[in-house]
Amino acid sequence: MQGSHPIVFYAAIALAAFLAGVSKGGLGGIMGSVIAPMLALVMPLNVAIGLLLPILIFADLFALAVYWRRWETRLMGVLLAGGVVGVTLGTVVLTNVSPIVVRKGLGVIVLIFVAYRLFEDRILSALDYRPRRWHGLLAGSAAGFTSTLAHAGDPPIAIYLLLQNLPPAVFVATMVLFFALINWIKVPYYLYAGLLDFSTLPRLIWFAPFVPLGVWVGKRLVTRADKMVFQRIIVVLLLVTGILLLVE
Numbered sequence: 001m002q003g004s005h006p007i008v009f010y011a012a013i014a015l016a017a018f019l020a021g022v023s024k025g026g027l028g029g030i031m032g033s034v035i036a037p038m039l040a041l042v043m044p045l046n047v048a049i050g051l052l053l054p055i056l057i058f059a060d061l062f063a064l065a066v067y068w069r070r071w072e073t074r075l076m077g078v079l080l081a082g083g084v085v086g087v088t089l090g091t092v093v094l095t096n097v098s099p100i101v102v103r104k105g106l107g108v109i110v111l112i113f114v115a116y117r118l119f120e121d122r123i124l125s126a127l128d129y130r131p132r133r134w135h136g137l138l139a140g141s142a143a144g145f146t147s148t149l150a151h152a153g154d155p156p157i158a159i160y161l162l163l164q165n166l167p168p169a170v171f172v173a174t175m176v177l178f179f180a181l182i183n184w185i186k187v188p189y190y191l192y193a194g195l196l197d198f199s200t201l202p203r204l205i206w207f208a209p210f211v212p213l214g215v216w217v218g219k220r221l222v223t224r225a226d227k228m229v230f231q232r233i234i235v236v237l238l239l240v241t242g243i244l245l246l247v248e
Contacts, residue, residue: 017059020214023218035052
């Protein structure tokens, strides 16, 4: 399972568990896009995404408890239908494309995400949007695809939900429910692709306390810290990570 020095390897897992908790605790939806690329710097990408899935599923339990039944169920059916298509396509890519190509592809996805974050306001203000059912299918498919490759499916869903003019709590709750369900949908696909190794789960238990700690820190920071400053720091980290994924 190890792809780096043991101390670095386990420190990376601990940090991933903590950041997953921070993300689910309410800070910046882009946090999920940071974790897999970070892990891919110290271990093979297939190991990183396989390891991260059970951590995210565990973190989802806390997020669902916080936002229980505050989501918009009207949108969930079409989003999940697209999500299944995206997860299927993502698994095909993971099982048929060279790991080096997937790693560089991840770097490109990260940099595209950085560009989106930098020009998000202009993109959304330029859209003369009229809701269509197929928009949800497209957003769900894109999110399922990028989530399968790197657990980085937030941008398509965030854009789609922003355009629905949902109240903030409903927006977050719908994001939480969608990705909680997508993460479980990914389980049989990851098993088929050989990305999940249940023999590693006992070792991951030791990192479980970092998840609720991260949730607590995230909830504290969301009320005390400048969220814009935090998100800018994350964008810079994503930019550096994306470049490293492309050149390493």
